[in-house]
Amino acid sequence: MRRAPGRSPSSDRVWARFVALHAAARRTTDRKVDRLILLAPALDFGGNRLRQLGGHGIDEWRARGTLPVFHYALKQPADVGFELYEDAARYDAIALDVQLPTLVFQGTRDASVDPATVTRWASSRPAVDLHMVDDEHQLTGSMKEIWRASGTIPRPGRTL
Numbered sequence: 001m002r003r004a005p006g007r008s009p010s011s012d013r014v015w016a017r018f019v020a021l022h023a024a025a026r027r028t029t030d031r032k033v034d035r036l037i038l039l040a041p042a043l044d045f046g047g048n049r050l051r052q053l054g055g056h057g058i059d060e061w062r063a064r065g066t067l068p069v070f071h072y073a074l075k076q077p078a079d080v081g082f083e084l085y086e087d088a089a090r091y092d093a094i095a096l097d098v099q100l101p102t103l104v105f106q107g108t109r110d111a112s113v114d115p116a117t118v119t120r121w122a123s124s125r126p127a128v129d130l131h132m133v134d135d136e137h138q139l140t141g142s143m144k145e146i147w148r149a150s151g152t153i154p155r156p157g158r159t160l
Helices: 020-027 057-064 082-089 115-123 140-150
Strands: 012-018 033-041 066-071 076-081 102-107 128-133
Touching (some): 076 082
């Protein structure tokens, strides 16, 4: 999570990506957080991505303790501890009730987070404004749109 550029601590937006969604959701009880911006939210962390591991993938990850995955920022594989999966499995992000104004950006060509899952989740939450973009998981081709739209999210009780 990170503070939006130019924002004071008294009026914060929480930006969340991947499993940071769970941490962001817990922060929504903080009165200083009045809006959320979610980037390719891993609503079904154990589903879409982990199906790629195959039938015994979770068991093998547990036994090894780590799983090598490509780290896009480092541009090389990095080990992810099994504890991440265990922690994420404790939360049901699909059932997450978001009351704060929330912008969600999801790539239509995302191979890590299922766009259909994000669409279904967002469609049943009036506070969520979903932006489907022609992009992959990293959303690097959509950063200008993300930055532009992030300035338009209203504060609770206010409209643009």
